[in-house]
Amino acid sequence: xxxxxxxxxxxxxxxxxxxxxxxxxxxxxxxxxxxxxxxxxxxxxxxxxxxxxxxxxxxxxxxxxxxxxxxxxxxxxxxxxxxxxxxxxxxxxxxxxxxxxxxxxxxxxxxxxxxxxxxxxxxxxxxxxxxxxxxxxxxxxxxxxxxxxxxxxxxxxxxxxxxxxxxxxxxxxxxxxxxxxxxxxxxxxxxxxxxxxxxxxxxxxxxxxxxxxxxxxxxxxxxxxxxxxxxxxxxxxxxxxxxxxxxxxxxxxxxxxxxxxxxxxxxxxxxxxxxxxxxxxxxxxxxxxxxxxxxxxxxxxxxxxxxxxxxxxxxxxxxxxxxxxxxxxxxxxxxxxxxxxxxxxxxxxxxxxxxxxxxxxxxxxxxxxxxxxxxxxxxxxxxxxxxxxxxxxxxxxxxxxxxxxxxxxxxxxxxxxxxxxxxxxxxxxxxxxxxxxxxxxxxxxxxxxxxxxxxxxxxxxxxxxxxxxxxxxxxxxxxxxxxxxxxx
Numbered sequence: 001x002x003x004x005x006x007x008x009x010x011x012x013x014x015x016x017x018x019x020x021x022x023x024x025x026x027x028x029x030x031x032x033x034x035x036x037x038x039x040x041x042x043x044x045x046x047x048x049x050x051x052x053x054x055x056x057x058x059x060x061x062x063x064x065x066x067x068x069x070x071x072x073x074x075x076x077x078x079x080x081x082x083x084x085x086x087x088x089x090x091x092x093x094x095x096x097x098x099x100x101x102x103x104x105x106x107x108x109x110x111x112x113x114x115x116x117x118x119x120x121x122x123x124x125x126x127x128x129x130x131x132x133x134x135x136x137x138x139x140x141x142x143x144x145x146x147x148x149x150x151x152x153x154x155x156x157x158x159x160x161x162x163x164x165x166x167x168x169x170x171x172x173x174x175x176x177x178x179x180x181x182x183x184x185x186x187x188x189x190x191x192x193x194x195x196x197x198x199x200x201x202x203x204x205x206x207x208x209x210x211x212x213x214x215x216x217x218x219x220x221x222x223x224x225x226x227x228x229x230x231x232x233x234x235x236x237x238x239x240x241x242x243x244x245x246x247x248x249x250x251x252x253x254x255x256x257x258x259x260x261x262x263x264x265x266x267x268x269x270x271x272x273x274x275x276x277x278x279x280x281x282x283x284x285x286x287x288x289x290x291x292x293x294x295x296x297x298x299x300x301x302x303x304x305x306x307x308x309x310x311x312x313x314x315x316x317x318x319x320x321x322x323x324x325x326x327x328x329x330x331x332x333x334x335x336x337x338x339x340x341x342x343x344x345x346x347x348x349x350x351x352x353x354x355x356x357x358x359x360x361x362x363x364x365x366x367x368x369x370x371x372x373x374x375x376x377x378x379x380x381x382x383x384x385x386x387x388x389x390x391x392x393x394x395x396x397x398x399x400x401x402x403x404x405x406x407x408x409x410x411x412x413x414x415x416x417x418x419x420x421x422x423x424x425x426x427x428x429x430x431x432x433x434x435x436x437x438x439x440x441x442x443x444x445x446x447x448x449x450x451x452x453x454x455x456x457x458x459x460x461x462x463x464x465x466x467x468x469x470x471x472x473x474x475x476x477x478x479x480x481x482x483x484x485x486x487x488x
Contacts, residue, residue: 031384033482034114039397039443040472040479041119046441047469048126049088050078060414060439064158068145072167076145079130083468084407086158087146091230094182095274096469097127100476101189106348107480114483128190128205131183135208139215143179144168148229154423155431157409168225176223178232180216181239184209188246206250213243234276237265242277245284260285261296268303270310270320271330272341274470279307283349290356304349309362311342312375316363325388325453328379333463336448339379340474346376347478380478383445388453396442403436404459405444406466411459413438431459445471
């Protein structure tokens, strides 16, 4: 515990130093948060599926999956590949868009000052345009394109893939409450983002969010079609609550507040990720509580505080596992999603505490916004290079960044782009070689180190080296905040 306290205290000093305009140096290298923010968004462009726009910034990517949806007689071109493979999964894609939208809402001015607001809007719209296609038929939502088993038997870039583009859907007889509700949350949150810049589009998103929420609530059932890759271990109650909270935020209509206060199932949790949304809901709804002090919403503030107390190292109720170097470590395999998830909520909740002059009480200890910001910053700094190995875990950023991201497109050299090769031989030619990727997957935050702060930069050690869209989307808010250190 003493090590954790010292780590966080040092981070607090570093944060306060930033507010005084002092550059933070990490192992002789300055952390450029604006660069990290810009590159984190470029990675999302590398994950785009479909017909790429003329302003595509990832030169080694091209158009892909232009016939998606054809087997179901529906246009499902577009959207995002979730990670290092070529499948489009609805659940993680929707969570990526919801958290990107929340970042754009909470840190609009910071993103604008960093000249990244339009890039964030474009990233969100790439997802919501796809969701509008996927939900074009009433009480039906297309939730996956691609056969993950067949896809994982082949190591080819998406532009050249010939594996089946199987289409999966949920409907009244085959429900999938989690995915429908998460997509509703993404649409509702995004409708707030576009309200200022494209009101007709914003209304389309909001109307679709309302329909999807009703569909999710009326036809309840867990969807297992994305297992074993994206199994919903937490059930669907958190997604229903998440969707209702975003619809209430977008509309302020009593029907959604009623769901939040009377119908929803809430829970105390100590993590936030694509499968478990309760902590996010609690932070989001706390803003409404702070604004109106409605006692019906007080429990959400209390649960948000409980989440903070479980993760903050100085808290007497701290229980989140940490590495010796001070990094949150919950599980092997994309562990940095839990790190960026915590940084995301700590940053946003810290701002809410500051704006409303509130604090978090953890037993006999009280914490204000500076403690939350310090912890968020310390976790992001670890990712960017302030760690025992002195290396960055964002591709193309900082000192000694990873070179072998577990990613099909990044690992196929341009000279082989049009090469036709059998799936078994694709692993021999492009996967099993201990050489840097020929294409830089700029901005990708990889899975990260193990519980002892050790890291293996090898393409085939995917628990360390695979990127995911939602790891990066969760990094946008804390990085945006860090680009504007002089703002109170």
